[in-house]
Amino acid sequence: MFITDYNQHLLDNVKKIHFIGCGGSGMYPLIQILAAKGYEISGSDVLDGSIIRSEREMGVKVSLGHSADNVIGVDMVVYSAAIAKDNVELNAAASYGIPTIERSVLLGYVSRLYRESICVSGTHGKTTTTSMITTALELAGRDPSAVIGGKLPLIHGYGKAGKGDNIVIEACEFAETFLKLTPYLSVVLNIDNDHLDYYGSMGELKFAFKRFALMTQFMIFANADDKNTMDVMYTLDRRVRTFGIENDGDYQAINVQEYKPGFFEFDLKEWSKVTGHIRLGVPGRHNIYNALAMCAVCRFAGLTVEQCAEAAASFKGAGRRFEVYGECNGAVVVDDYAHHPTELRATLNTAKELGYKRLIAVHQPFTYSRTKMLFNDFVDVLKIPDIAVITPIMGSREPNDPTITSAKLAAQIPGSVLVNSLEEAADWVKQNAREGDLVITLGCGDIYKASKMMVAGNQ
Template identity: 35%
Template sequence: MNNPFIFAPGNITVHMVGIGGISMSGLAEILMHRGIKVTGSDLHESDMTNKLKNMGAVIFPSHDASNISGQNLVVYSAAVPQNNPELVEARNKGIPVMERAELLGVIMDHFQQCIAVSGTHGKTTTTSMISQVMLEGGLDPTIHVGGMLDTIGGNTRIGSSSWFIAEACEYKDSFLKFRPSLAVVLNIDADHLDYFRDIDHIRSSFESFLSNVRNPGTIILNFDDPQTRLLSKSLTRSFVSYGLNASDADWTSEDISFENGCASLSVCHKKTSWGRIKLSVPGTHNISNALACIAACHSMGIARTSIIKGLEGYKGTHRRLEDKGMKNGIRVMDDYAHHPTEIQASLSAARALAAGHLICVFQPHTYTRTYELLDDFSRAFALADTVVVTDIYAAREKDNGLINARTITEGINKNTGNAVYVSSFDEIVRFLDENAQTGDLVITMGAGDVYRVGELYLSFAGSP
């Protein structure tokens, strides 16, 4: 690679723009473990930035050219604009600049066996499942996951073996920087349409990703997903398939039952009984994620007993159908779903857990996604009794004036008539206090900061 020095301990310093992000913070931890000095900048103080400070990182509370003072490399995420003053200053000073995904790819190249989990939906959960099984199987992996996993006490674990596992995000073709030895494709759906032209463009990107898999290497594909199945027809190398409803897949399931929303299932490998598993996370979508995990871990040579024990011990990742607490007999959960397909899957799981009404508090994520997928969002909430829609979380975008939360509320009401727009989090808390009843389930949903609504509601003392 062009920057082999980044793993050389000594007087090497890497500066990370937006160091508090879920991925950037983990990469900083990996670099520091390798003896690299780390500086960074972030506008928001958080548990992650405080942890890195305690490890010795120097973190600035603003993005400023003065933060660049002789570092050897500057790393930024895809969400950072090119006119960021730190990037401009680094280039002016001739300091190499590298995008986050390229750094992750360089790190991957230092491991003999690396797993990359891709797909529009389910990456964090499936990566976490596989990680838990790898730990159970004694592989001692280095783990880099896009969520907080209690098993490893955060989003990153430093192992001492040659195994590495990470999520592979398709946004802006980021995962094309990776050369994994094992790649999983969970699904291919229309998303990130601020970058991709259409579904064909997205599928082509996944095809390019798979062309980077090392040889020998392993490819795992979901045959339930039509776009992934279509992709398989263009591959010139062998692959392993799985599917809930695909009888021609290598890994399938049968005899599925549910208890408290969680599935028990018999797993078959090439039409032969392999074993029975009882999951500890709810939802039919997690059966599919579990099959992906089994297919991947079996390909790694992990023992069946370790796969079963690891999967059955997986209790979930934060912000993925996460239980937040109970209040007056009302259950409060939170989920990261921010795409129509994810919303439907998570509501299906939540519906099975709700004794009474299901109330969904939804915060749309990015103007582009909300605008491009408006019709799909409008049809996604049929399983909820009430949908409280709040303002769009802009993330990396600016308001273009084409879409707002009232528009999506109107779209939902044209289809299912169950939505109400409420602007502020405090007003949503009061709405829940006045309308939620014992036995109801309240689920906050979105990739922004909507989880705070559940926390505020649980601590709300009520009207005077």
């Protein structure tokens, strides 16, 4: 029995929950939270890893490999979108009459276990902003729960089970998964032309964000400088507070300055009054918006400006968000999750401002449809670095499309280097990078593995 429709009594008689693919970063916070709520948790996965080791330390019974026996006696089975529909454990659950639920649907139920859920949406900046809000609430002693798309060093993971009233959730628009949530407070950072292979048009994407906003129980916080976001906000009969730099939002960054190359500070104006000063611990002008969203939400939640400023200064980034891996031949090696042209532009411009002699970008295009649809935009942004190294396209969930290749992309970018694998990319950097360079790997696939190869033996 696959559960897709909302049923408020879904968890009423559930005591034992089994997670297929329990080693995934999206599963781990849910397991933490539900275990803390008193549910008996088991799980299975094909590979061991740090998440599975942490789960076992929590008392979760984890089986390596999938087997029908793993679901015997459980009350509910949870699976991720990555699990094949013919998975042996899913089939066994169906034959035993055990309810099965996809991870994003369960996340919606978990969001309703808390008095105040804070759901952060937007095409870009979700992980950073979710991490910043979690950092602020954590440092303020609120002990929030959290479900984050990246690893936050402060809480040693992708989320946590807190005892406070708040849960902070990264609300992803991919395949409308954020529509499973019930936000008490919601954030809309921006709406850009991504996932159009699913939505079909910008109009449909904006409509999805409108439905997300309409599900908000109390207050929406929206980016006043993002036209697509405000197009949606103007159609709502809901309470909205705005933040921005250029436009006069309810929360505005004024007197914006760089206190060192690539790192920004600003005065926070709330309505017509300057209330404090914010200095960011992460580089990039785009992070001003993420910090403004954090300030708007956390001020509304009762934190002081000083507590928001402490969070902004102490937050040094989430995993795979301008994450420093080490050095190669004296060059600094950084990895970043950016995979859409807008994200690439923000990240590469930030990298340029840091004052290194050369910027070498190693980019792994992700999905054929995105590369094809935004081809000219990718060409433009990959001209920003001094050298662009292009790896093969990672198709992920898509079948191979021979009409779009990395070679076509590289052919339009002067001085670019085309490689056939992550190993080749790492070898090229090892042979060509030198002291004074900044090397940045870019993409949401497994390009981070190339960074690890580059710094191996250089520590």
